[in-house]
Amino acid sequence: xxxxxxxxxxxxxxxxxxxxxxxxxxxxxxxxxxxxxxxxxxxxxxxxxxxxxxxxxxxxxxxxxxxxxxxxxxxxxxxxxxxxxxxxxxxxxxxxxxxxxxxxxxxxxxxxxxxxxxxxxxxxxxxxxxxxxxxxxxxxxxxxxxxxxxxxxxxxxxxxxxxxxxxxxxxxxxxxxxxxxxxxxxxxxxxxxxxxxxxxxxxxxxxxxxxxxxxxxxxxxxxxxxxxxxxxxxxxxxxxxxxxxxxxxxxxxxxxxxxxxxxxxxxxxxxxxxxxxxxxxxxxxxxxxxxxxxxxxxxxxxxxxxxxxxxxxxxxxxxxxxxxxxxxxxxxxxxxxxxxxxxxxxxxxxxxxxxxxxxxxxxxxxxxxxxxxxxxxxxxxxxxxxxxxxxxxxxxxxxxxxxxxxxxxxxxxxxxxxxxxxxxxxxxxxxxxxxxxxxxxxxxxxxxxxxxxxxxxxxxxxxxxxxxxxxxxxxxxxxxxxxxxxxxxxxxxxxxxxxxxxxxxxxxxxxxxxxxxxxxxxxxxxxxxxxxxxxxxxxxxxxxxxxxxxxxxxxxxx
RNA sequence: GCGCCUGUAGCUCAGUAGGAUAGAGCAACGGCCUUCUAAGCCGUGUGCCCGGGGUUCGAAUCCCUGCAGGCGCGCCA
Numbered sequence: 001x002x003x004x005x006x007x008x009x010x011x012x013x014x015x016x017x018x019x020x021x022x023x024x025x026x027x028x029x030x031x032x033x034x035x036x037x038x039x040x041x042x043x044x045x046x047x048x049x050x051x052x053x054x055x056x057x058x059x060x061x062x063x064x065x066x067x068x069x070x071x072x073x074x075x076x077x078x079x080x081x082x083x084x085x086x087x088x089x090x091x092x093x094x095x096x097x098x099x100x101x102x103x104x105x106x107x108x109x110x111x112x113x114x115x116x117x118x119x120x121x122x123x124x125x126x127x128x129x130x131x132x133x134x135x136x137x138x139x140x141x142x143x144x145x146x147x148x149x150x151x152x153x154x155x156x157x158x159x160x161x162x163x164x165x166x167x168x169x170x171x172x173x174x175x176x177x178x179x180x181x182x183x184x185x186x187x188x189x190x191x192x193x194x195x196x197x198x199x200x201x202x203x204x205x206x207x208x209x210x211x212x213x214x215x216x217x218x219x220x221x222x223x224x225x226x227x228x229x230x231x232x233x234x235x236x237x238x239x240x241x242x243x244x245x246x247x248x249x250x251x252x253x254x255x256x257x258x259x260x261x262x263x264x265x266x267x268x269x270x271x272x273x274x275x276x277x278x279x280x281x282x283x284x285x286x287x288x289x290x291x292x293x294x295x296x297x298x299x300x301x302x303x304x305x306x307x308x309x310x311x312x313x314x315x316x317x318x319x320x321x322x323x324x325x326x327x328x329x330x331x332x333x334x335x336x337x338x339x340x341x342x343x344x345x346x347x348x349x350x351x352x353x354x355x356x357x358x359x360x361x362x363x364x365x366x367x368x369x370x371x372x373x374x375x376x377x378x379x380x381x382x383x384x385x386x387x388x389x390x391x392x393x394x395x396x397x398x399x400x401x402x403x404x405x406x407x408x409x410x411x412x413x414x415x416x417x418x419x420x421x422x423x424x425x426x427x428x429x430x431x432x433x434x435x436x437x438x439x440x441x442x443x444x445x446x447x448x449x450x451x452x453x454x455x456x457x458x459x460x461x462x463x464x465x466x467x468x469x470x471x472x473x474x475x476x477x478x479x480x481x482x483x484x485x486x487x488x489x490x491x492x493x494x495x496x497x498x499x500x501x502x503x504x505x506x507x508x509x510x511x512x513x514x515x516x517x518x519x520x521x522x523x524x525x526x527x528x529x530x531x532x533x534x535x536x537x538x539x540x541x542x543x544x545x546x547x548x549x550x551x552x553x554x555x556x557x558x
Numbered sequence: 559g560c561g562c563c564u565g566u567a568g569c570u571c572a573g574u575a576g577g578a579u580a581g582a583g584c585a586a587c588g589g590c591c592u593u594c595u596a597a598g599c600c601g602u603g604u605g606c607c608c609g610g611g612g613u614u615c616g617a618a619u620c621c622c623u624g625c626a627g628g629c630g631c632g633c634c635a
Contacts, residue, residue: 038575040577042578043578043579043580043581044578044579047578051577051578053576053577053578056577056615056616059615065615066615090578091577091578092577092578092615092616093615094577094578137635174635177634177635178634178635179634179635182634293633294633295633297633306560306561306631307631309633310632310633311633312633313633314633315633317633319633319634319635320634320635321635324635345629346562346563346628346629346630347629347630348629348630348635349561349562349563349629349630350561350562350629350630350631351630351635352562373562373563373629375563375564375628375629376628376629378628416570416571416583417570417571417572418571418572420563420564421563421564421570421571421572422563422564422565422627422628422629423570424570426570436584436597437597438583438584440597441583441597441598443597444595444597444598445598447595447597448594448595448598451594451595452594452595453594454594455594456594494575499572500572503571503572503582506582506583507582510582513598513599514598514599514600516594516595516598516599517590517596517598517599517600518599518600520593520594521594522593522594523593523594557595558595558597
């Protein structure tokens, strides 16, 4: 594809560098090497299209004043080699570049030619990225935190894929370990109670209604024959039954949320294949473990962690940590991912350093793993914070949420804020204001354009599109914002924050609505009409591409 | 006690690889529908950027320190 904006910027940067070299040759000042030159977009339009602060970076190295350096750069800058119309020096030494009027029209050609691919780049050069997100415990339904993690994780995966990475979306199923143990005890207690055996429900068991429903259905299907079974065997049967139901439900709920995974990875497989014990063995061989109190410990402190961690408990059962190491080794070593991104709740942040340490200890690069720590969602209802717990069974589930506010609004809402922002989800407000949700603002822009395009009956096919007719302020600003799309995607990758796209979507919609109120697409001047039809078509393409990334609908009508 | 995250307009938040006059949405107020969807547009104003020091030509942004809130510090996951 043709990166208009990128080309324009690169040209200018190259020419600044050339100008610096010339200045050095003319001995206007001395400089050993040309530093990195950054072009930024000034906030104020009066400062031109791009500016650089390079002249203010150099006084220390050259012993000359910023303005002196700026003047030298401007003097030796060859405008004919770039799209620059005008260069000014302003303030303490900023160099501001104003582009020739016509450069922006190339953007429209670009969008028109690339269509549903507009925004895609080769930035990632095909590197393999694994994005693991949600990975909710399969002991019950998903909650609001999972909903946020889903929106962030899926958005991240999309953005990576658009930026030219090869992406695998993955759900890690914790179908082993202590939680499953408790899950089994809870199921068993309910089963026995339902079948007339008076047993106490475990204190820290799962008290949710879903457990009871599972066991009622199970009893209907299989009767009470497991009452007389050995407890261990009985639990196995009940767990297997309820777990599959839960996983199935999770998969279905996520589908309804617009998320489909490439890989569902089961923790239990790592135990079955002996991968967990093998990895502990390898750590032992590499000398990164020791025995204490009958347990096997990983020397995490050797890698800068605050404390060591247990790999194998004194009852010979490996910890979740050991399994997680094996899991990540599987990602990087077995499956060869270049990069791993995990979306975790902030309550897991203590786990980040030690998993990276373990990877380092195994000769892999812990730095190849990035964890997006999202702050937890606090549910506010009737002005009060609602405490939620899967075990207490008092949570608002993902499917409740979708029922109440809709998939699009939920996806959009959870990607409106950066992952690290603490997030109060006011349920009353979300329901009440669902019609004023910003998602409609974006979708409305798309529907409006669709409507216009439906109404264009004139035969414009023979008219050549002359974009230079688009001279209004609103038209030019609208075009400029379209140019930012590929860069916004790349920045989202760099900052690991897909919520940038949501905010960009609002920007595009806002610029479109302003244009809409200032300029008529359908008008008597057919040539102008043709140009505007092409313009709004380009906006429609970008909006559509954005909604693909965000996992929401782009309605033709509203 | 120690570690991580957060603290910006009345509210929810952008801006934090140092840059020019700190922004947006919501809320409030006033305008705009005989013309392509008013779920829209235009206008009006608000800030001890949590406090205090420091680094710098320049700090919301970096460093130190204090305060407030969230989370973590298990042979739970």
